[in-house]
Amino acid sequence: MSTTNNELRVGMVGYAFMGAAHSQAWRTVNRVYDLPARARMVLVCGRDSGKVADAADRLGWEGHTTDWRELVNRPDIDVVDICTPGDSHAEIALAALAAGKHVLCEKPLANTVAEAREMAAAAATAQAGGARSMCGFNYRRVPAVALMRQLIADGRLGEIRHVRATYLQDWIVDPQFPLVWRLRKEVSGSGALGDIGAHIIDLTQYVTGQRISGVSAVTETFVKERPLPAESSGLAAQADGAGAATGQVTVDDAAIFVARLDGGALATYEATRFATGRKNALRVEINGSLGSVAFDLERLNELEFLDATRPSAEQGFNRILVTEAEHPYLSAWWPPGHIIGYEHSFTHQMRDFIEAVATGVDPSPSFAEALQVQLVLDAVTRSADLGSSWTEVEPSLASVAA
């Protein structure tokens, strides 16, 4: 599929947290970057007609609907952007690909390996007709993370020995926090593992260019029963929204695993929603034979880099302020030192997506790459279920690097 009058007419399903972040990015991307096509925000979909009308108005969409099937089948939609919980990713993406639309789907790609496999196969078939697809692992698009990848690809770290990744949150430490969709397996697929663990799996594989080949894992559900929410809601739900009835938490609260990467590195991963005081602490450190890099999302404009080839008396972690025009994504933003934030990773994601679609190349991470992440999530779950037994990650055909 080509673009119409250099326009990519977007329809987005779901308008809450990610819907707002994606809307911000669709609104901004063509004002910042000079791109071969212009995104037009044609239609937004939600289940409640009043709320979706408000959302369309607030977020800048021309129209709204309560039926995602209408959205994916409308001839004036080129791109379907999926911002719903995981239980509807496969159904919406498969319908959109069958209708010849380009698809951007939030992470994790699906709730099961079987769904992800079906989506990757459908994406491969649709690609023959020119439809492109991508999964929304937005942290790849933080400039400091992209720089980390460049340094590793340029050999500045030498042979990678260690990958250390943590993604820590604390929003359900209170046992009275209600049973929102993220705590129900039938909606979310898994808990901290798929929600935030998926991000550090993708990010570390992306920056190292290596894949996780095997894992040994532990998972835990610390609070097994919670009050039912007054109204089903997302991260923003508050404990005081809860009613008297309770229900079972059916996902992990925390997942920790050790892993081997296929390039020889040893890795540790920790994803938890019980790290009291840690709000959204994504940290990655990579140690190689010639140097190390460290990234902390709370200081996302910075990358720490130690160059072990320098004289030992001069060595030490350098803080690179990643705001120079020659740093990834930054030439179109502000002068050096004028920092950017979380939302920019989504603008960068839309930039790469539009550029790929308009120039007829496959965006990354493809559905096949996202299937590979799903295979890691599955191996972690199986290992934990088997008392942490070593579990190989089934190989997929996806290449990890773009």
Ligand SMILES: NC(=O)c1ccc[n+]([C@@H]2O[C@H](COP(=O)([O-])OP(=O)(O)OC[C@H]3O[C@@H](n4cnc5c(N)ncnc54)[C@H](O)[C@@H]3O)[C@@H](O)[C@H]2O)c1
């Ligand atoms: N990339 C990131 O950093 C990041 C961050 C948060 C969430 N996510 C992912 O984004 C997705 C959505 O998460 P969220 O935090 O935005 O959730 P949310 O609860 O804030 O929003 C979900 C939206 O989907 C809508 N929805 C649900 N089922 C629907 C259906 N059948 N038809 C139409 N609309 C439907 C809801 O009404 C709501 O608008 C999930 O896959 C999640 O893992 C990604």
